[in-house]
Amino acid sequence: MAVVQQTARPEARSSSSFWTIARRDSLAGFLFIAPQLIGITLFVLIPLCLVFWYSLHEWNVLANTFTYTGLANYQMLLEDTSLPSVLGATAIFSAGLVIFNLSLALLLAVLLNQKLAGITIFRTLFFSPVVVSLVAWTIVWGFLLQKNGGINGVLLLVGIEGPNWLREPVTAMISVIVVQVFKNVGLNMILFLAALQGVPNELYEAARIDGAPRFKQFRRITLPLISPTILLTSIITIVGSLQVFAQIAVLTQGGPGLTTTVLVYYLYQQAFQFHFFGYGSTLSIMLFVIVAVLTFAQWQMRKRIVFYES
Amino acid sequence: MNYHRTLKSAVAALAVAVPLCWSGIANAQDAVNLRMTIWSANEAHLKLFNEIAAGFKKDHPNVTVTYESLPFETYTTALTTQIAGGNAPDMAWIFETAAYDFVNSGALYPLTDTLKATKGYNAEELSATAAERWTKDGKLFAYPFSTSPFAMFVNNDLIKASGAKTPAEMIAAGQWTWDNAIATASTVGKTGKGGLIVRDFNYQIWQNLASVWNGWGASPWSADGKTCTMTEKPMVDALTFIHDAVFKNKAMPGPGESVDFFAGNAAMTITQISRASLLPKDKPFAWDLVPLPKGPAGNYALIGQAGVGVMQSGKNAKTAAEFVAYMTNPENSAKLSQFFPSARKSLLNAEVLKKTNPLLSQEQIDKVVISGIATGKVIPGHTGFAQIQQAVRSGLDAVWRPDANIPAALQQICGQIGPLLKR
Numbered sequence: 001m002a003v004v005q006q007t008a009r010p011e012a013r014s015s016s017s018f019w020t021i022a023r024r025d026s027l028a029g030f031l032f033i034a035p036q037l038i039g040i041t042l043f044v045l046i047p048l049c050l051v052f053w054y055s056l057h058e059w060n061v062l063a064n065t066f067t068y069t070g071l072a073n074y075q076m077l078l079e080d081t082s083l084p085s086v087l088g089a090t091a092i093f094s095a096g097l098v099i100f101n102l103s104l105a106l107l108l109a110v111l112l113n114q115k116l117a118g119i120t121i122f123r124t125l126f127f128s129p130v131v132v133s134l135v136a137w138t139i140v141w142g143f144l145l146q147k148n149g150g151i152n153g154v155l156l157l158v159g160i161e162g163p164n165w166l167r168e169p170v171t172a173m174i175s176v177i178v179v180q181v182f183k184n185v186g187l188n189m190i191l192f193l194a195a196l197q198g199v200p201n202e203l204y205e206a207a208r209i210d211g212a213p214r215f216k217q218f219r220r221i222t223l224p225l226i227s228p229t230i231l232l233t234s235i236i237t238i239v240g241s242l243q244v245f246a247q248i249a250v251l252t253q254g255g256p257g258l259t260t261t262v263l264v265y266y267l268y269q270q271a272f273q274f275h276f277f278g279y280g281s282t283l284s285i286m287l288f289v290i291v292a293v294l295t296f297a298q299w300q301m302r303k304r305i306v307f308y309e310s
Numbered sequence: 311m312n313y314h315r316t317l318k319s320a321v322a323a324l325a326v327a328v329p330l331c332w333s334g335i336a337n338a339q340d341a342v343n344l345r346m347t348i349w350s351a352n353e354a355h356l357k358l359f360n361e362i363a364a365g366f367k368k369d370h371p372n373v374t375v376t377y378e379s380l381p382f383e384t385y386t387t388a389l390t391t392q393i394a395g396g397n398a399p400d401m402a403w404i405f406e407t408a409a410y411d412f413v414n415s416g417a418l419y420p421l422t423d424t425l426k427a428t429k430g431y432n433a434e435e436l437s438a439t440a441a442e443r444w445t446k447d448g449k450l451f452a453y454p455f456s457t458s459p460f461a462m463f464v465n466n467d468l469i470k471a472s473g474a475k476t477p478a479e480m481i482a483a484g485q486w487t488w489d490n491a492i493a494t495a496s497t498v499g500k501t502g503k504g505g506l507i508v509r510d511f512n513y514q515i516w517q518n519l520a521s522v523w524n525g526w527g528a529s530p531w532s533a534d535g536k537t538c539t540m541t542e543k544p545m546v547d548a549l550t551f552i553h554d555a556v557f558k559n560k561a562m563p564g565p566g567e568s569v570d571f572f573a574g575n576a577a578m579t580i581t582q583i584s585r586a587s588l589l590p591k592d593k594p595f596a597w598d599l600v601p602l603p604k605g606p607a608g609n610y611a612l613i614g615q616a617g618v619g620v621m622q623s624g625k626n627a628k629t630a631a632e633f634v635a636y637m638t639n640p641e642n643s644a645k646l647s648q649f650f651p652s653a654r655k656s657l658l659n660a661e662v663l664k665k666t667n668p669l670l671s672q673e674q675i676d677k678v679v680i681s682g683i684a685t686g687k688v689i690p691g692h693t694g695f696a697q698i699q700q701a702v703r704s705g706l707d708a709v710w711r712p713d714a715n716i717p718a719a720l721q722q723i724c725g726q727i728g729p730l731l732k733r
Contacts, residue, residue, distance in 0.1 A: 059394075060415065061390050061393050061394045062390065062393065062411060062412060062415035062416075062417040063415040063416050063417065064416075064417070064622075064623060145566075146566050146567065146568055147564060147565065147566035147567045148566075148567050148568070149566075164564070164565060164566045165566070166566055167513075167565040167566045167707075167710070253514060253703075254700075254704070255514075255703070255704060255707050256704075256707035256708075256710075257704050257705075257707050257708065258704055269700060272387045272390065272391060273386075273387055273696045273697075273700065274694070274696050274697040274700075275390055275411075275696070277394060
């Protein structure tokens with residue numbers, strides 16, 4: 001027994017000298033994040049590099065040619081007469097979506113943050129569109145928004161002749177924003193609800209004792225304390241708004257004119273419908289830069305507008 | 311001793327196994343799997359295609375043909391994505407609107423030599439006008455297996471109930487003109503039902519409007535495809551006529567309105583004859599099929615086409631071309647023509663077409679199908695069509711408004727597509 005212990009000890013010592021606790025922790029950490037890291041490398045980083053590589057080429061899929069053109073596609077960005085309209089539509093869509101989505105989500109969260117019988121039913125009701133198939137949701141809204149569709153039918157019952165929702169420039173943009181908001185507002189609502197329930201009750205009690213009206217309580221206590229969630233939801237919603245595709249493809253196909261042609265739909269058209277894969281890749285790079293800059297800017301803003309209790 | 315015995319057994323086993331494996335590998339190498347992308351998922355179509363593939367396999371036992379159905383609406387996009395991803399099919403159906411892109415790009419394997427070398431193929435009987443769009447420098451790059459005329463389906467029950475004249479009555483009286491057709495559609499429209507629908511147009515697929523504007527002699531671009539002609543008088547007049555039919559006469563459903571003729575909700579629809587299969591069996595109505603009305607420029611016809619081509623990039627392009635030759639030989643063309651009207655002259659007669667289109671009367675076949683295929687112009691197409699289509703669609707949105715300035719909108723469209731046409 002003693003011999004066994006003597007021979008085992010040097011091995012244990014040599015392994016423990018290399019496998020220090022710090023190294024073991026590092027290995028365990030790397031193993032835990034390995035699946036995610038491999039996934040991101042394979043499906044994000046490598047494709048991103050490839051898209052940049054494609055953006056330096058003219059790729060004619062049908063003729064099977066792949067010609068290096070340097071920065072010609074980036075030059076084309078500056079000369080593309082449709083691009084200003086596309087960027088304008090993207091900005092309007094994103095701004096409209098973020099403002100409407102966050103306001104409605106916060107309003108719903110405040111209304112549903114009550115201890116009432118059956119409130120869970122309402123919470124479930126408002127969250128349920130989040131789990132519905134996006135395309136099915138959009139197709140149903142497409143029927144409702146037709147000129148002789150369900151919404152105008154209801155309006156007609158009260159003597160109002162509704163507009164041609166998806167064929168007028170202004171109403172078409174409003175329609176795609178509303179369809180997207182109603183689809184995803186439940187997710188932000190749940191995040192706000194969780195944040196609201198984390199606000200300590202004592203603060204409200206103290207404010208009430210000091211005579212602060214309800215709106216002031218909301219402005220001075222609720223908003224600062226849920227500001228980290230507001231930042232999170234605004235980043236998620238802005239990034240999501242820049243990726244909108246299915247709603248546009250199903251409801252308006254970018255029309256009327258180019259009024260609802262947002263950047264993702266435009267790059268889909270260029271790459272997959274017109275077969276300009278090089279230029280489509282260039283637009284993807286531009287979208288990536290826009291998303292990165294907006295996320296960075298919002299992240300920087302947290303120092304000024306986000307209140308952390310700690 | 312034991313060791314030697316084992317060694318001997320192993321050598322003997324190898325001596326048997328190696329040639330067997332080798333022959334297996336050789337057979338696997340000979341096996342050819344061909345894939346054809348199609349936009350139909352119709353069971354009857356697939357049954358016929360599989361029968362044709364089985365027939366080919368009898369003479370080519372190592373060749374297996376499979377069909378991949380892609381969604382109709384996004385077919386060309388899905389096909390080019392497969393090509394871009396290095397997963398091109400061996401053979402593909404091609405829309406007439408995308409024909410120039412595929413033929414001119416060099417993506418397709420030339421078929422002429424293979425078709426000529428196929429015994430009994432009789433390539434000469436394919437009408438030259440039908441093959442025109444699929445031919446470059448005298449070589450056929452895709453075979454137009456479907457040449458289907460556009461015609462007017464009519465719901466006589468609705469028209470008679472509204473008190474208007476039916477198209478058959480107008481044809482008999484020599485009054486089947488666009489003005490009278492729209493008058494009838496307008497009368498039905500006022501009863502709350504739909505008037506006239508250009509099927510699949512939906513204020514997006516504007517090229518289907520050629521079924522109307524060809525009656526004015528209008529065309530979106532010149533014959534050589536280099537110049538936009540949408541600002542010329544025939545197009546302005548034709549689009550003004552359509553605009554009035556939509557917004558003044560309420561004879562056609564407006565933008566955003568959906569009405570289905572085949573559900574019995576409209577008086578007339580312009581579509582290809584193959585849509586006869588959509589006529590209702592449960593609640594049938596008295597229907598008719600008539601040629602397109604006479605326009606200011608006279609009588610005319612429009613045809614839609616579908617081609618089948620072999621991808622140049624495929625490993626088995628030669629075998630794939632042989633399959634296309636087999637699929638479109640006179641015997642199989644006759645079978646295919648029950649779904650896809652053939653442009654072979656021997657199949658363009660009432661006797662054959664009556665057998666393959668049992669829903670149509672002899673008169674309908676004579677006046678609509680045979681005459682349409684023989685005289686019809688193919689729906690507009692161009693190199694880079696997807697981009698041109700999108701630019702025109704976007705520009706025409708300004709026309710589909712009650713207060714539209716049509717000449718100005720068309721001027722704008724020509725400004726947009728002019729540079730694209732010159733490419």
